[in-house]
Amino acid sequence: MTQEEKYKIINNDYTDLYIEHNRNEKLLNRFPGATTHIINARYAIAYVPVDILDKNFIRKYGYSTLPRLYGLTSKVALESTRVHRLRAIPGFNLRGKGVLVAIIDTGVDYTNPIFIREDGTSKIIRLWDQTIDSLDHYPKDTFYGTEYSRKQINNAIKSSNPYDIVPSKDEIGHGTMLTGIMAGSEVPSSNFSGVASDADIIVVKLKQAKNNLRDFFFIPYDVPCYQDNDIIWGLEFIIKTANQYNMPCSICIGMGSSQGAHDGRGPLDNEMYFFTIFPHFGFSLSAGNEGNNKRHFFHTTDPSIRYTTVELNIGENEPGFSMELWGGLPNTYSIDMLSPSGEYIPRITESLRFNIEIKFIFEETTIFVDYNLVETNTGDQLILLRFSKPAAGIWRFRVYSRGSEPGSFNIWLPMNGFISNQTYFLNPTPYTTITSPSNTAPPITVTAYNPENDQLYNQASKGFARNGVIKPELTAPGVNLVVPNLSKGFTTASGTGLAAAFTAGITALMLEWGVVNGYYPNISSIQIKKYLIRGARRSRLLHYPNQDWGYGIIDLFNVFNTLRSNFPTKK
Incomplete structure (x- = not known):
């Protein structure tokens, strides 16, 4: 791909198609005349004139060449996971210091005080807005969007006109909400506190899906809708940024898709599977809100x-x-x-x-x-x-x-x-409704419950995956949570996306304990998940794992309580 061809990434006269090339250059020529954009060693995107997307497309080129389309999965809590009780113990005052949290979503209101430290600097170290076109200020090899540094964001929040310097905004509020849950500062007067309030933040604001793909699947123009190839680019950006800073990173994806076979197989699913085995990273995904929608x-x-x-x-x-x-x-x-x-x-x-x-x-x-x-x-x-x-x-x-x-x-x-x-x-089944990519085996898939009454969120998607993989694994607060809004105030919201953000904050605390504090220097998302499963709170009235609650409710205090007899030595 060249600088002159990058307009095709956002131009609706071109549609995006997957090429699984696996380092084979011959496969990159599957669509003659297309502009090919290599993401990594396995996947590339071909930008092809939109005329190819006709009624015969699936027969000629297959279903798997099309990007899946994703929507948002969200519309008090620290006590329920006993984080405060753990913090009261000397040596366990975990707040995410030295750890990154990352969100791929609708952006963030970086001017909100909950994302600004007491010294006036931003918690956000890097922001990639895929919707703002620039000549050459995009992340390397992406050819689209604009990347903003912490220095630029710091200059913006000190300015009387911050959006003249960093014009990125969260017009929907979903990303601000989830980022606040993960790492927002404490605001006692509003009964609000992010889980990992001392963590630094990476933000990816996704561009909306192309209209030609919406048209093909009859998705309305007025609802938030995103392509999974843009999410994959976001993952690549986060991984590279975290490695540049040499910091552990907890990643949250609070969106999902009902497209595909619901068995953890697809381009984004495969990317999640690959990245989850990396040490120093944690992945928290939302189960979705499709359990009672009869779909x-x-x-x-x-x-x-x-x-x-x-x-x-x-x-x-x-x-x-x-x-x-x-x-x-x-x-x-x-x-x-x-x-x-x-x-x-x-x-x-x-x-x-x-x-x-x-x-x-x-x-x-x-x-x-x-x-x-x-x-x-x-x-x-x-x-x-x-x-x-x-x-x-x-x-x-x-x-x-x-x-x-x-x-x-x-x-x-x-x-x-x-x-x-x-x-x-008319005769629906509420189970096997976990949305993609949350059916992928290694990441942590989270459903939501109300910590006030211990009731499962009534809209939550239910497991297991179509191939029998146990999903969700865990349950976290996600009903009537106090969350930041776009007016720099607070409101309440519900959804499994909120539970995923909450879990991403918990994962950041585990990374602080393991990597930053040296008790488990090479801990990965899979190992964090095993710890959380062992420490989960379970009811004597239920059999675990089950399709509603997974292995139970996250209880961070009990995670460490179960380690008392075999506590790792600090390295």
Whole structure:
């Protein structure tokens, strides 16, 4: 990629497509004439004229070449995890000193006093705003956005017009909220304190997804929506920055996607898997808020019964949406459909790669159907349906399973915000609703509960992953938390994204104990997760791990209490 070609990164006349090149330069030429942008040794992005994104795209190039689209997962607590009790013990006054916390989200209000130290300097050491175009002030090799240093941010907060110096803003507030939970300063009068209040901060503000990808999946323009290739670039930036500062780093991703097979396989999932084994890093991911939204259907097939009936209610004025059916081995799957007016589309038989456009006579509806018998990332079968101007009412789909053995299939609708609340399955399954990339095995996946009454957040996504991996592993505060708002005041909010931020703060304290204080110099995210699981608070009335709570509620005091008989020696 050259400086002259970088406009294609943000230009809607070009769409972004994945190339998994694995150091093989021949694979980089998969899309002739495309501009290729190498992310790392495994993945590159091809910027291709948007005309390629037509109704035949999946059949020609496969589902896995498209970036997944992500939304936000959030809309008192320190006592519940017994952080204060731990801090009262000499030698355990852990506040994140010497540790970095990092957020990939909607940006941050860097002028908020909770992100400014008593000496007037910012806690933020680096900020990459992907939305602000610059000639050459972007992170190395990214070719987009603008990177701001701590010095620039310090100059800005001392200025009467800070945004003339650092014009980055969080217009939505989600990133400010999560960053405040991780590392905001204590404000006793508002009953607020970040978990790792002495930590330094890295911020990545994501650019919004391209409209051509929103159009392909029928995602509204007015909801926050992000591409996972931009998240991968954010991860690369954070890892490099932390290594430059030679500081341990706790990373939070408080967003998710209902696209994909929900089994931890995909470009972002693979990146998370790779980075999680690095020492000195911790990864906290939100489970999602899809548990009670009726957007998941699961069924185990019986070879003696020809088909399973799936009923879907589509709400009034639904402009369009996508729906994904993932069929498990060894069987193959096919569908027919019946519209609310009674128009019947006969069974569409299996095919290796097949697509069809269905136009209905009595409705204005068009459905684009793609069969992919062996999807690239998973090896499982995918049936992708994209609805344009779907008729309101009850749609019936019969799913046929071919094979002599019992099989199973899952169907997922888009996540909250990407589809109307009036579009849902009549017989839904609340489990296996953890959003991507939180189905990836090594990172810490967190669900949310209310520490006031020990009740699980009623919207929380539930486990396990489609392939049986235990997710979520842990539960953290995430209901009615006091959080910073964009008016430099405070409000309350709920969601599993908040629980992930809380856990990222806890992870920062573990990194301070292990790396900075020298008790476990090479501790990694996997090892932190094992410590937190061992110390988690569990009810005698439940069996663990379970699909709702994982291994239980995070209890940092008990983590160290369980180590009393075998406490590591300081090195």
